[in-house]
Amino acid sequence: MSGFVIRGGTVVDATGTRRGDVAVDDDGTIAAVGEGLEGGDVVDASGCVVAPGLVDLHAHLREPGREEAETVETGSRAAALGGFTAVVAMPNTSPAIDCASVVREVLDLGRSAPCDVHSSGAITVGRAGEQLTPMAEMAELGVRLFTDDGDGVQDAGLMRRALEYASGLPVPVTLAQHCEVAALAAGGHMHEGEWSSRLGIPGQPAESEELMVARDIVLSRLTGMRVHFQHLSTGVSVDLVREAKRRGLAVTAEATTHHFTLTDAEVASYDPLYKVNPPLRPDADVAAVRAGLADGAVDAIATDHAPHTQEAKEQAFDEAPPGMLGLETALALALTELDLPIEQVLALLSWQPAAIAGLSDQHGGPVAVGRPANLCVVDPTETWTVEPTASASRSRNNPYAGRTLTGRVRHTFLFGEPVVLEGDAQR
Amino acid sequence: MSHDLLSVGDLGADGIDEVLQLTDSFVEVSERAIPKVPALRGKTVAWLFYEDSTRTRLSFETAARRLSADVMNFSVASSSVKKGESLRDTVQTIEAMGVDAIVVRHRSAGAPWQVAKWADASVVNAGDGWHEHPTQALLDCYTIRQHLGSCEGRHVAIVGDVKHSRVARSDVLAFTAMGAEVTIVGPPTLLPPSLEGWPVAVSHDLDSVLPKVDIVYLLRMQRERMASGLIPSLREYTARYGLTRRRVDRLGEDALVMHPGPMNRGVEIAADVADLPRSVIVDQVRNGVAVRMAVLYLLLGAGSDKVLTGVEGAS
Numbered sequence: 001m002s003g004f005v006i007r008g009g010t011v012v013d014a015t016g017t018r019r020g021d022v023a024v025d026d027d028g029t030i031a032a033v034g035e036g037l038e039g040g041d042v043v044d045a046s047g048c049v050v051a052p053g054l055v056d057l058h059a060h061l062r063e064p065g066r067e068e069a070e071t072v073e074t075g076s077r078a079a080a081l082g083g084f085t086a087v088v089a090m091p092n093t094s095p096a097i098d099c100a101s102v103v104r105e106v107l108d109l110g111r112s113a114p115c116d117v118h119s120s121g122a123i124t125v126g127r128a129g130e131q132l133t134p135m136a137e138m139a140e141l142g143v144r145l146f147t148d149d150g151d152g153v154q155d156a157g158l159m160r161r162a163l164e165y166a167s168g169l170p171v172p173v174t175l176a177q178h179c180e181v182a183a184l185a186a187g188g189h190m191h192e193g194e195w196s197s198r199l200g201i202p203g204q205p206a207e208s209e210e211l212m213v214a215r216d217i218v219l220s221r222l223t224g225m226r227v228h229f230q231h232l233s234t235g236v237s238v239d240l241v242r243e244a245k246r247r248g249l250a251v252t253a254e255a256t257t258h259h260f261t262l263t264d265a266e267v268a269s270y271d272p273l274y275k276v277n278p279p280l281r282p283d284a285d286v287a288a289v290r291a292g293l294a295d296g297a298v299d300a301i302a303t304d305h306a307p308h309t310q311e312a313k314e315q316a317f318d319e320a321p322p323g324m325l326g327l328e329t330a331l332a333l334a335l336t337e338l339d340l341p342i343e344q345v346l347a348l349l350s351w352q353p354a355a356i357a358g359l360s361d362q363h364g365g366p367v368a369v370g371r372p373a374n375l376c377v378v379d380p381t382e383t384w385t386v387e388p389t390a391s392a393s394r395s396r397n398n399p400y401a402g403r404t405l406t407g408r409v410r411h412t413f414l415f416g417e418p419v420v421l422e423g424d425a426q427r
Numbered sequence: 428m429s430h431d432l433l434s435v436g437d438l439g440a441d442g443i444d445e446v447l448q449l450t451d452s453f454v455e456v457s458e459r460a461i462p463k464v465p466a467l468r469g470k471t472v473a474w475l476f477y478e479d480s481t482r483t484r485l486s487f488e489t490a491a492r493r494l495s496a497d498v499m500n501f502s503v504a505s506s507s508v509k510k511g512e513s514l515r516d517t518v519q520t521i522e523a524m525g526v527d528a529i530v531v532r533h534r535s536a537g538a539p540w541q542v543a544k545w546a547d548a549s550v551v552n553a554g555d556g557w558h559e560h561p562t563q564a565l566l567d568c569y570t571i572r573q574h575l576g577s578c579e580g581r582h583v584a585i586v587g588d589v590k591h592s593r594v595a596r597s598d599v600l601a602f603t604a605m606g607a608e609v610t611i612v613g614p615p616t617l618l619p620p621s622l623e624g625w626p627v628a629v630s631h632d633l634d635s636v637l638p639k640v641d642i643v644y645l646l647r648m649q650r651e652r653m654a655s656g657l658i659p660s661l662r663e664y665t666a667r668y669g670l671t672r673r674r675v676d677r678l679g680e681d682a683l684v685m686h687p688g689p690m691n692r693g694v695e696i697a698a699d700v701a702d703l704p705r706s707v708i709v710d711q712v713r714n715g716v717a718v719r720m721a722v723l724y725l726l727l728g729a730g731s732d733k734v735l736t737g738v739e740g741a742s
Contacts, residue, residue, distance in 0.1 A: 192620050192621075193620065193621050193623075194621045194623040194624060196620065196621075197619035197620055197621040197622065197623070197625075198596075198619075198624065198625075199536055199537065199558060200536040200537075200555070200556050200557035200558030200559065200593060200596055201536045201537070201556070201557075201558075202557070203620060205620070269540075270536070270537025270538075270540045270541060271541075311513045311515075311516075312513075314513040314514055314515040314516075314541075315513055315514055316477075316514060316533060316534075316535030316536075316537065316538040316541065317535060317536065317537045317538075317541075318535045318536070318556070319535055
């Protein structure tokens with residue numbers, strides 16, 4: 001054994017928490033876990049938590065098509081800096097990821113990235129909501145999560161057929177839904193309520209999300225297929241999923257860092273930095289999302305990392321595109337904002353999303369001999385101030401500028417390679 | 428007045444009062460044989476209009492010219508915006524030409540706030556989306572003061588499409604700041620989804636409100652609202668919320684009828700009602716010029732800390 005030893009940390013994974021060094025072999029697997037390990041180089045982890053790398057179910061890497069905002073390479077670097085060892089790239093690229101050739105392109109771009117890039121696939125061709133994509137040929141290339149993210153599949157009949165068709169694929173896949181009933185949301189640029197009424201910005205009601213959550217819960221029951229709900233943002237959505245789980249339905253859900261951190265009151269600045277879809281919601285919804293993360297109604301924290309150029313965000317609020325960055329701040333926001341033990345935060349950011357994405361064989365731990373060394377080392381007490389210009393992303397639409405957060409990623413290892421050391425990207 | 432006029436709510440009662448008092452002098456100027464003073468000679472005022480506007484633009488332009496300011500027009504055709512430069516780049520372009528004030532009309536709520544963030548010049552909101560139209564509210568307050576002495580203790584009914592109305596949002600802020608009571612009246616589909624924090628009463632029954640009010644303020648009813656299913660038909664709207672001759676009889680003797688224009692005669696206001704003596708719609712337009720003179724003067728005239736961009740002429 002040569003390799004290196006991550007020394008002095010506390011190992012946290014789905015099996016529990018214990019003091020321990022982690023020895024990583026040259027082949028990128030974990031060689032030993034235990035106290036007082038010797039051999040090879042030493043990476044300091046004293047005072048830190050050594051955990052399975054984080055997994056983001058929801059990142060917009062913008063390639064192909066919008067390389068001025070982000071590329072697979074820059075987005076992956078931001079991910080690695082945020083402690084992620086795997087991201088699922090959303091399909092709303094140009095062209096959309098709706099067939100094998102585009103999946104192949106994204107995977108090719110990801111091969112040299114400092115993070116394991118997985119592609120999602122669209123449910124409908126061009127994400128247009130009309131015709132099913134060739135899911136089998138995409139699944140053959142490794143796609144496990146299908147979504148029309150950016151839009152919900154509006155036609156309930158089509159969604160039913162998508163679920164039924166997917167159930168017959170040779171590998172298990174998950175259909176994920178961006179829940180937004182267009183007929184209710186159309187033309188809305190923020191949450192409809194007190195603030196939209198006062199600010200004169202057309203709103204979209206919480207119900208446009210909730211109605212599709214309810215619809216897909218019953219479609220999950222009808223088809224027996226698993227449905228994953230993306231970026232839940234309202235109290236009723238969280239309640240619906242909680243109740244569906246209580247009834248034994250195969251549903252999972254994610255919530256974003258911004259939906260448990262920011263409220264629609266931010267929009268009073270009219271800064272399109274705070275424009276995002278689903279929109280920022282009032283306090284009560286933020287509290288409900290936090291409660292859902294705490295009690296297991298929501299399974300994962302996702303970033304919905306959505307880079308946009310400065311020019312795009314320097315339009316009027318209703319003309320600017322929705323979306324905000326999230327990969328580099330996710331873990332720190334969760335540790336700072338959520339009143340949860342680090343073990344639970346890591347479950348929400350690592351092994352639970354890994355399972356939903358079908359990546360558990362390589363990501364999400366456990367930290368055990370023979371497993372791939374996809375790891376992040378986090379100092380849970382370090383405080384730092386968010387500085388958007390310091391981001392590895394090509395874009396700067398970071399709504400947390402100037403915030404002081406607690407908890408920082410020190411090192412990230414991808415299949416044993418140190419891609420981040422002491423907070424610096426190594427490539 | 429501070430550096431910009433973005434929301435009428437920023438002025439407060441004292442600020443509104445300051446504008447109204449100064450407006451008196453500019454009303455007097457407007458009545459002169461040569462209605463022009465050199466107060467803003469050497470100052471440049473630019474219009475940045477992202478939405479068609481004839482009335483507001485003409486009113487501002489007249490106000491600026493009567494103050495001897497130079498005017499510059501930057502109208503952006505509604506269709507060409509999206510493929511062109513960002514709002515910020517446009518603002519910086521205008522600034523580079525050397526302007527003292529930018530009067531912004533934009534179809535998007537909040538755009539003047541963004542312009543103010545990027546511009547050193549004073550920014551005047553001339554209407555932003557559904558949000559605000561501060562100078563309209565000021566001229567409305569002035570018109571009420573002119574006819575009824577003051578807004579204090581008066582009861583105003585604002586009738587119609589409040590949801591999509593920047594006039595209504597600014598009027599609610601200004602009227603209530605000046606001590607008036609406001610009731611908004613309209614079908615639920617045309618009222619804002621939430622009225623949390625609005626200091627207003629709400630009614631869906633115009634007939635029961637009319638006897639109680641000193642001013643009935645009618646909003647323009649746009650035909651698009653019918654197409655988007657917010658009302659069944661203009662005919663039904665008029666039947667429930669139009670100010671017909673019959674409804675005028677329910678008003679108190681001195682009650683005023685107001686409208687921000689342009690009117691849809693026969694829809695929100697009956698043709699003959701618009702021409703009654705109690706209808707002060709033409710006064711609103713007339714006062715608009717004087718109010719905008721007052722606003723520009725307060726922002727750019729004596730006491731302003733702005734640096735002159737041109738040679739100051741002898742007045």
